């Protein structure tokens with residue numbers, strides 16, 4: 284065992300919220316036992332962080348389970364859309380305090396995540412950790428240079444998106460709607476950024492993922508995160524990028540009518 288971890292085990296003393304298979308009822312089921320470790324909050328958790336046990340741990344350590352214990356943020360449960368809490372996928376703490384994001388936002392920006400696909404919840408949970416690690420790491424960009432000078436990525440304070448959707452349709456809390464993202468420079472103070480895991484240049488997202496994306500857009504309006512007059516963009520409407528993939532992008536106009544480009548993209552103005 285590593286130096287800062289303390290093995291803790293309890294028998295079941297609480298109820299877990301589970302059943303994130305996409306149905307509208309978030310089932311409450313008793314657990315048989317939970318085991319895990321107290322670990323530094325700057326470390327990604329192998330399973331899930333369980334806040335209800337944090338007081339059992341020393342300061343600056345959190346209780347991390349050995350296997351995932353999924354809980355919903357509950358924000359969109361009434362819309363039939365449980366959202367996996369960031370603690371549940373084992374997110375590291377943000378490297379710095381994130382800036383607050385206003386409510387009643389004007390933009391909903393859609394991305395894809397090239398290189399991070401998944402079609403079952405177990406794999407998608409792992410992908411979330413990988414994307415966060417990638418976004419938080421400083422590095423030289425492979426094979427990219429500007430007049431011979433290697434391009435460096437200075438890293439984000441946290442996963443860049445507010446929400447991420449897996450190929451099985453599971454919605455994951457990234458930064459969540461309370462904090463500004465790092466996904467669309469110039470729009471991060473006025474948008475929600477959502478990323479679908481997978482590359483959609485030549486293929487489309489699964490029906491489950493596409494449905495979750497639409498349901499998330501509806502839910503975020505119902506809780507006043509998005510303005511009822513919000514405009515939906517693909518990332519490529521904001522900057523030169525292939526994101527969110529050509530084939531997927533073609534479908535968005537129909538999927539998000541009448542919100543699609545209801546505010547004309549700045550890039551299009553002559």
Ligand SMILES: [Zn+2]
Nearest residue numbers: 394395518526
């Ligand atoms: Zn993007």
